[in-house]
Each structure stands twice: as structure tokens, then as C-alpha cells.
Amino acid sequence: MKAAIVNGVVTEAGLAKLMTDLASSLGSGKLTSAQFADLKTIAANLNVGVSTSAYLTYVFNALVNGHAANATWTGGNAASVALGNLAAGAKATQVSELTGKWLLGTDLPSSSVVMGSTKFSVSESAPNLPLFASGGPSMNDINQGYLGDCYFLSSCAEVAFQNPSLISSMFTDNGNGTYGVRLYEKGVAHYVTVNSQLANGGTIFNHAADLWASLAEKAYAQLQASGAYTGNTISGNSYSAIGNGGNPIYGLEALTGSKALQEFHGTSSGWTGYTLNASFSTTAYAANQSNSTLLAELIADLKAHDDVILCSNTNAWDSLGKQTLVAGHALSIYGYNTATGLLQIRNPWGAASGQRWATTFEVSLDTLRAAGDWIMVDSAGGALAPMLVKQTAAQTFVKGAATSFSIAGAFVDPTGLALTYTATQANGSALPNWLAFNASTGLFSGTAPTTASGVTVVLTARDSAGLTASETFGVAVAAPAAPKLTAQTANQKATGGKAVSFAIAANTFTDPQGEALTYSATQGNGSALPGWLKFNAATRQFSGTAPTAGGTFALKVTATDTGGASNFETFNLTVSSSGAAKVASLLSAAPGGFFSPASPVVDSAAVLGLLAPTY
Template sequence: TSLNFPYNIKNQGAGNAGANYTGLYLSTDTTLDSSDTYLGLDDVNVLTSGSSSTESASFNLSQTLAAGNYYLFAKADGGNAITESDETNNVYYQAITVISGNNTDWFSINLRDAQLITLTRSLATDGNLSRNDMIALFRDAKDSAVIDANELTDLRTIVSNATLFTMQDYVRVLSDYVVNGNTANQWWTGGGTTRTSLGNLYAGSSDIQMEKLVGKWFLGTDRPDLRTEGDIANQGSGSYTGTKTYRAVSGSLFQNGISADDVKQGAVGDCYYVATLSSIAMEKPNYIQNMFIDNGDNTYTVRFFNNGVANYVTVDNYLPTNSSGSLIYASSGQSYNNSNNELWVALAEKAYAQLAESGWSRPSNVNNGYGSIEGGWMDYVIKQITGLNSTFNSILNMNETQLINLVNSNQILTAGFVNGGGYGVYNSHAYTITAYNSTTGKFNLRNPWATSHADVTWAELTTLKAYIIYSNT
């Protein structure tokens, strides 16, 4: 079996270095001497002053080489053919592990912990490290109830080489949050009202901390705090003060496609968020479809965009219910054990509540809780869910034709009212603009409550001083 590896060589001298070769050796210690095993040489072309070159080398290992820890030495100008002002900086070594006499590879060269080397090699035989593979590696590092320095370094090395293992983007990002940290790692909420300290992973972290980080990012077990102020626009049923309990909810992500009418706001004051979801579902349903990754174990990884860069959180199928088992937030009224439940709206709301703790989506409220997503504007949500740019405009700066053209396009289109209600429109509330009736001259405003929709004229919209928020494409 061959030993394959890249290395970098640089001419730090003032003059050009002619063609030469690098000598490669295996040693059992950190001193290169005549007792070490000579592997061979690797040719290097001319290097001008200050230039460097990335080389690659491949050598067959002896079948009799004993398994164990070794040091791979590279010696520049291995034949001492070039006169140098400093002959002491030509040698570099890297610790490697030989699992068996003919099985030194990327894993043994780049990783340190023998158990992780064996498991990673086994999991990556198909050329891929999947979500479940990474969870297995994180849990393997919990041996002895502590994550030691070698294990932490190895996990970070694996994540930094995600492309080598054709790791899916969401797996890479979530793994990075586990091993390299995230603002949200500061706390663990777990669906309760009192959060506890968690912290980023470090050499010496406990197995409990590791399991919670895996739960937070891969399993959705760090559920949001259930407390809310409620929907101030809906004085009749916009709040809920009874018992709130998480229950595992039956159903599927989508039922009969994706529709604006899937959206029904509950006792969370996030009309701006769910009204935007409704418009995206109507105009650009592929963004909703691609927002979710069904992990096949009653968990869903949900994608958001931060300045155009994909970020992810994972939620499980436990959703807020009342004492009788009916959902009380998004998709309110559905029974938790109804197999016909459509879950995407409630899961998107829960994911947004969890995302707040990361610090960028809701900078004024960075707790993992439903209360953290109450109150806001639709332009931010458009960007965060689709990555598209958006426009926030007062209707007083528009004309009727512009709004009609927006309705007739497939742009995400919403309206917000904060200057008073009337004409069937509620103040402090957001709507999806779904249609324009040229016969009546009225615009249809879909209420995210899934009831009390409004049809209003241009004149009425201007009287209400509506704000029109839409995607630019």
C-alpha cells in the first residue's frame, strides 16, 4: 500500500535554487538520523527567491513495518547539492499513526486519536461523511467521559476537510457549530423557562456537554422557551395563558403541495413572519420546499440565509400544545395525534425561534424562545428565508399601477399596518397581498389568522398609510 501526501517547499534565500530533490524518511522519534527508514526522494523544480511550490509524494510502505506512531520527515535539498546561507531549516516532520504495516493513509497522517482514526476511515469508505456519520464521530469522542485535546483537534480537522468527504453543506455547517463554536452555544434552554450555561466545545469538555451540542444542532432537542406575549392585533384569541406542553406531533412536512392557505397564525405575535411565509408559499414555493431537510428520524434541518450565506438549525417534531393536545402557535387548532397534520409552518416558526439565539436574525432579542420572534418586519424575513433582496416602501411613495404590477408578478408581496386600522384591516398587523380585482378595484389582503381577510381599495390603503414590503425579484 502506498503512502500519499502533499507538502509545501519554499525558497527563503536571496538567490534562485536549482532543481533538487526532497528526501523522505520515517522515524520513531523527532530526530532525523541514520537509524531512520529512508522512503525515497521527490524531485523539485527550480525555485526562484521567495517562491514556493506544493509538491506531492507517494511511496510504498514495507510489508514488515510495525504498526504504531511514527514521524514522517521531509528534508529539502536532500542531496545537499545547493549552497545555502542556512542549512538548519531544511527539515520538517509530521506525526502519523500506522494502523497496520501497509495501511498508512490520510486518516493516520492527519488524525491523532487511534479510535477516531479507525472509525472515520470505516465511515468514509463510501467517500462521504453523512449527518449520521458525524453524530457517530462526536459520540465516539465522548469515550472516558471527556473530549481530550487530540479528539477535539481531530474533529476540527475532519470538519475543515469537509470537501474531501463530499460532506453536504448543512452537515458541514452544523458540525462546525459543534466543534468550532457558535453564539447560540452559550446557553441550553431545552424547552424550559430557565436556561443553563452550556458553552463551546474545548479540550476537557464533558460527554454531557458534547451530547447537548449534538442535540442542539443535529437532533433539535434544545427546544425554545414557550413563553410569549401573544398577538396584540388579535385581542380575541391572539394570546394563550393556559398550560403549554411540548408533544410529539403526527403528520408530514407537506400535505397536497405548498399553499398560502397552509399558514395559520396562533398565539405568537409573529404576523410579519407567517404572512411572509404565506406569500413565499404562494409565489415561490420552491424556497419553502428547499428550506427543509427531512432527516428521517422526526427531525428537520431548516435553512436560513445570513447575508446570502446558508445557516441551519434543526428542530424535532415536538410542538407547543394546550392541555387537550391542540397546537397553540402556528397551525393552531390541529390535534397533535392527527396523521393528516401538515407540519411545515409550525416547524418553520419553531426553527426561527431557535435561530434567534445565534444572534444575527433577531439582534434585539437573542434568546431561544417563541417570545424572541414577536414583532418585526417582513423585509428581513424575505432575505432570511430566500436570500433575495427586498424593498420596504410606504404606499405614499407609490402609485396604484406599481402595486398592481407587483400583484401580477411572482414577487413576494406583503403589507404592514402600524398607523391605525379600518376597512376590515387590523392595526399592528401584517398581511399577504394575494390578488387585485380590476372590476371592484380592490386588493385582497390575506390575514395570517386564516380568517378575517380584507378587500381594500387603493384609496383605503393610502388612508391607512400601509407599508408595502416585497422581494426585488
């Protein structure tokens, strides 16, 4: 798990390696209760002391704690087989397949595709394409191909045109050929992991010069493993589940998570409007709206970057013989031409060699009403809150050291509205005095005092429409790292009765935080220096007059940084005795006098040799 954390952030590649290594270690054995308990502990603490994206939190919890999609494993085979939630006693194969489903993107949709009475097979391979082309997501990336999911792909084209940042933010590039994809169901974000392999190399279904739309299509198919989220009733991890038609309102909801949606049905007496919540329950109803009333509303929706989809009930052709409207088909309404008074439509069939349809065209709202068509609108532009796209990592301030970090890029607004930021503690109180937040630059800064303790910060982004989103992260406070002893002072020598003067080098200690150091000196046992020896803390200089009696003195020098952390070194100062001191020593060793038999080691020659030179 330590290896899965990089700079305080849990990575997808790290979690994938954790699980693949675990499966490998099981061999023919089974997951123990202790191992399963450890996995649950990791899942429960992914954002404690470290930071994890909403995507990884979701998929790892689904892997460890269970999910409806765990009932089966498909893996690109024609049919699915039973899998089951993880539990103590699981075999390596189950651990590997659950890891593949949630972290490696290897639970590919079924190779067998059934659309009505048509059946065919696909094989998966990876085209060499970028996630997004240089211009980012575009509605022109939608070219439907041979799959009946116009309701979803027309929504993809519309959102890419109206709210491209919503498309960009729905993908997490794990950097290893896998991608996390966010989709919504009833306003709640769900995540799946896909790899870069596409059906028939990306040539049979949606096809473009980049991957995103094809990966969205594949992710939408994989999402059906845990239920039917298309407006149709077919479920299962299969292109069949999304390729037999569906409701565009489900496609819009899957991409935007809108909390309010609208449907308008053309009738002989006008337009009937329905307002729906994220669960597709009707919350309001209005009958017999005029063309002018609805047109004004659609123009306002398009201006606000809401997404608008047409469900056509009729076929039509332009003056060149190209088909425009297609019965039983969903198309994007991407604009309004003020010069012609017509709505601008794009067919998700896109562009193809020798095409017999118009990719884009214009049509009147009255034509659509007379045909009994349906128009679907989400609230992605006018009422979509800012989105957290980059979770701020847990931070650490060292006491006494100036520290700063930025939250730039943490949030985006799907509709491009300006964001303002506020920061408080988790309990709603103001940040501590030592932690400042610059709302203009997104920079946190400060110097934690020695008495400071960690805080949990709630950062809130608010757009100009008043909608908000928040993230929470920890700011820990750590004791400063002590100064390091980098150049040990050598033992020193002095002569009794002589002046003593030496200094410890400036590089004896260094501070990891670059803080200024102050110095003090004592004897090795911590007691004060002997009276004859002084220490100048400013110059790190020892000075004094050595005692004539000599001896060895253990000295201790302590360096302390501005945060109060300290370190020390010890060394010896050896003072050799002076000549007079040696005489006194010899005399004291002969209690009977110079010529006493009790002092055979003392004689006059020895004493005289100490007192005067030899003549």
C-alpha cells in the first residue's frame, strides 16, 4: 500500500499492483480472513492521511466491499459467467477477475452482439489513438457506426459541443492504457475502468481520430452489468444492452448528472412539457405550449449551454437528395439560426465515405411539432455546479518552517463560469491564524508555531450562479527535523597554564529546513563548563586558560533551530600538565621526602630535571 502512494496521493497503478501481487501470492490458496480485513481497512482509509480521487474510492470499494456488477464476469467472451463479491476464502482467479473488472478494464463487453434479429461477433484490439485530439472533445468525434445507440451518441455530441469540460472531466487517464470513466445514474456518479481496446479496433461502432467517444460507448456498455441504464430493459455487460435503442434523457443524465431534465412532446394542439428529476420522475407538467413559447425556451437553453436532443418520428430529405430527419432516430439540436429562424441539427451518424445523409441541417420547430417529435433538455449549462477534478493531496507543515501549497486546477466549472473560493475548518470555523488562504491565487501559506496542531480544511468553489462544490483535505503539523551533525569536531589538545582557543566549524551542523541555528556548550554530562573555559555562542569559539593540573574534559555542543529542534556533538579536550604541576605531583607522591625509602621512584635527579635544564 505504501508503494501505491505517490506524494500523498493514492494511484490507480499502485492499487492495481497491490491487487495483482495479492492474487499472485495466493497461488492455489485462498484469501485469508486477515487479508480480507486488511483490504477493508485500506478501502475505509483511502482518504485518511492521503488523498484519493472519487474514481479510485468508488472502484476500490466496489472491488473490496461488493457491487451489483460483481455478479458476473464477461471478459470479452460470448457469454458471462458467475463471479461474486470478494470474501475470505476467495481464490486467486476471483481476486484477479475482480481486479480486472475494477482496476484493469479487462472485463470487456461480450463479443456477441445482438441487435433485433441481427447477430454478429466483435473482437477487441487497441488502436493507436490519443484520448482527445489536439482541440479537445468535439461533436465531430461522433460517427455512430453499426450500433443502435444514437440516443447515447447524440447526447455525447451535444455535450461535447455545449459543455466540453464535462466530457474532459469524465475521464481519468491512468497512464497505463486504462481509463476511469464517470457516468451518472439518477444523479449519482458511477465509475467504470476501461482499457484502450475497442471492438474491431474501433472501426465498427463509433469511430474517430481519438478515443474518448468510443471509450464512453464501451464504458456505457460495461455499466449495464449492474442494471439497465438506457431507458430500455436489456442489461448485461454487452454492446447489445446499449445497441437496441434507448431514451436520450437517459443518455443526457448518464453524461451530465443533471438534477432537472425536460421533455417536450409535439401534439396537434401544441407542445406538452414535462419536468423530471434525476430519477426521471415527473415533477411538473404543462400542456399546449405554443411554438413561440417553446422556441424562446430552447433558445435560452442553448444560450445557457443546456444540452438539447431531438427524437425524430419522420424521414425527410433536402433539395440535394440527402436525408435529414430519420424516423426513430435521435439527433443533436446544437444551435438556432437567427437569420433563418430554424433549429440547427446534427446527425450522430456523422461523416462517412459516400454518405447518403446530411450530417448537419436545419429544421423548423413547427415541422417537428407536426410530426409528433420529442425534444429532451438537460440543465447541464444553467444549473450544473462546479466539479472537483483534482483532489488536493494531504499537506504537512513543519513547525517553525514557512510552507505553501496551491489548489489551482482542483475545480472546473462545466459551463465556464468564474469560480470563487473559500476555506474553513471542517467544523465551519475560520482557519487558524497561522494558515492563510489567498482566494485570488488559490495559495495556502503560513508558518505553524510550536503549539500548532493539524486541521481538516474544507475548500468550497462557488460559481457566479451561486452553485458550489467542496473538497476536504488534511493539513498535518509535524515537529521540525532536528539539525544534522555533518562535520564532527575533532578531539582538542591544550597545555596546562597556557591559553586555550578553538572554534567549532560553521558546517558542524546543518538544518534540513535551512533555519538559523543557535549554539550552547556544556560539559559532556550536561553540567556547566568549568570556570576556566568560556564559549562564545555567536562565534562558536572556546577560550580560556587551561589548568596547570591538566586532565581530560568531555565537552558537548548543542545546535538548536528556530523551531526548537536540536542536536549535539561531544568531543574531548585533553590538557597536559605543566612542569610545576608535575613537580607538585611527584612531591605529593613521596610522603617521606625526596630521599625517603618509601618513595623509591622519586629521586633528586628526577625532580631537578623538571625544575631546570641540564647543565
